[in-house]
Amino acid sequence: MQIGFYHDAAGTRHAGGIAVYTQQLAAALSRSNDVYLYTQRGELSSVLSESDVTIVETPSFDDHWLHSIDALSPLTDQDHSKLLMTYWAARNDVIDHIDDHLDVLITAQFLDDLLLSNLTDVPTIYTFHQFSDGGLGIKLRDALSQTELILANSDDTARKVSETFDYDIGEVIYPGIDLDEFRPGVAPAIDSDDPIVLFVGRLIEAKGIGDLLEAVSRLDGRQELHVVGGGDERWVKRRARSLGIADAVTVHGEVPHTELPSYHAGADVFCLPSHDESFGMANIEAMACELPVVTTDLEGIETYLVNGENGLLARVGDPQDLADKLTMLLDSPQLRERLGTRARQDVQRFDWEEQARSLERFCYETLDIDDPADRPEPEPLSGV
Template sequence: MEIGLYHDSAGTRHAGGVAIYAQWMAAELSKRNEVSLYTQSGEFTELVRSSDIDIIEVPSFSNRIPDALGSYTPISDQNWAKLAMAIWSARSDVIQQMNDNLDVLCTFQWLDDVLLSNAIDIPTVFQYHGLANTGVGVKLRETLSDTEFVLANSHDTATAVRETLGYDVEDVIYPGVDTDAFLPSASPAFISDDPVILFVGRATEQKGIFDLIEAFATLDSDARLCIIGRGNEEVIRGQCERHGVWDSTTILGEIPHHELPNYYAAADVFCLPSYSEGFGMVNLEAMACGTPVVTADLEAIRSYITNKENGLLVEPGDTVAISNAISRLLDSTELRAALGERGRETALEFSWEQQAARLEEFCINNIGTVAESTTDNERFVRPQAQLSGTHD
């Protein structure tokens, strides 16, 4: 089967969670299929370079968009760049290349879906990676998209789509983890005399970073806080200084994804106290490395973490509970070891190979039906299929 995946930064080292999902799916699918990855030019990851993927490069427009466009319109700078990327693709025959070579195209962001589902003649698959809000992007996608199939990255996301938008997705394809790279024996990135609490993700209020800083400040034992990910360092430093923990905090910013196992392995506790998550891939990465996890008690996260069995769950925004959970782990090497071991066992159930096989099976079972049902004058209408498990 000839499968295309489209994401502006899926091939680059600066990829975020959704982009990492796209590049891993492309790499695993390429072992059994012809795969094309449509992404902007940049410094490609080793995973992408070493896989049997046909990389279709599109120029990066991120630094070419006037600030006024994002400031004075409801569309962000990133989406203006995506629009420019799509226009360039149409003028440079990339759209024609898709029509000539692909059986199906997968997209993961609303504007990509709107633009491409209407521009190409082959079936398209769009996957929701969370539905934290129903802003202009979601509304435009629902109104303008001509995509054939909609997937979700977790049963929680599938439930949100059903309750918010009024229909069931066709299937759930979870994110995965590279359990051969994310493992307890990874070489630690650092050695610390004091225990280390690690945060990985966008360092924003929604991810709970300010709650973590406040909770960290109340710990009785000496410890260090290590923050990895994009964010406003000045604001984070201000919060740390306000709570008196700047001297015990390290902000590393972005770290190449392939180096993250070394940081998980070096940490004593991983904490992601988010307010919303479509899945929370970094939790699973930490678990694969045998690092005990303190994270938010959200439905998406409960799909792989059971409180006190393979991790500790806390209510979002409850800084006392966050502090108590971290303290409980720091005070007990036995509990850290037990949760770390059971967390690793859980992570092994979520390999990228397994998830890519599910996406491949979905495409094989459904795309042929679309081709048979679609004519030049009649577009396929997506069925409102019931998804087993989304009503749990």
């Protein structure tokens, strides 16, 4: 089968959840299929460079003048980049390449789906990665997209999408985990004589970083909080100072995804106190490293985490409950070991290979795909 993925940043060393999801699925599928990734030029992710995925690059549009009108436009900076990428693709034979080479094209963001489903002749699949509201983008996609095959990244997302738009969700393809990469026993990147709490995620309110800082300020004893992720690092440092815990908080910024296991290896507890999460890939990555997890009691997270069995759940937006759960783990090495061991066992089902097999089965069952042996070899794309 010949499968394409289309995402502006998925070819690069980008740590965002949808980009990582796209990279990993493409790499896993490439072991038994011809897989193409259409993406903007950048430093290639090692996940892709070590795979059999064929990369079809467009220029990078990071410095284009269109970004200067962000304040006057309802579209985001990334939306402008996507518009420019697809405009360039249509004028430089990339759309023809998609039509000539693929059995199916998979997108994961509304603007890509809206544009590509109307520009290409091959069947398109759209994957919902979250559904927190019925915003303008989703409404436009619903009205104008030609895509009939819909996937979701979690049972919670599938339920919300189905209830809002009455879509038939074809399959749930969960975010996966590379169990060989995310594992215990790797060399740690961080170290301390005091217990370490680790946060990995975007530094935004929805990820609960403010709640975590507040919770850490209420803990007794000595511990450190290490923060990994892109966003407003200065706000995190200012908030830590205002809470009197600046000396206990280290902000590392965004790091390559492949380096995350070394941060997990140096930590004692992982904490992601999200306010809104369709799944929470960062949690299962920590669990695969046998790191005990404290997170929030959201439906998407409860897909894999059972309170007291393989992690601890705190109430959303409740710093004191979060502090109480962290204290339980920091005070009990035995509880940390028990939860971490069970966590590693329970995330085995989210291996990327298993998610790729589910997607492959879905494509074969729903699409009329010719036997590859009967298909002529397509001509290579020139100039891309």
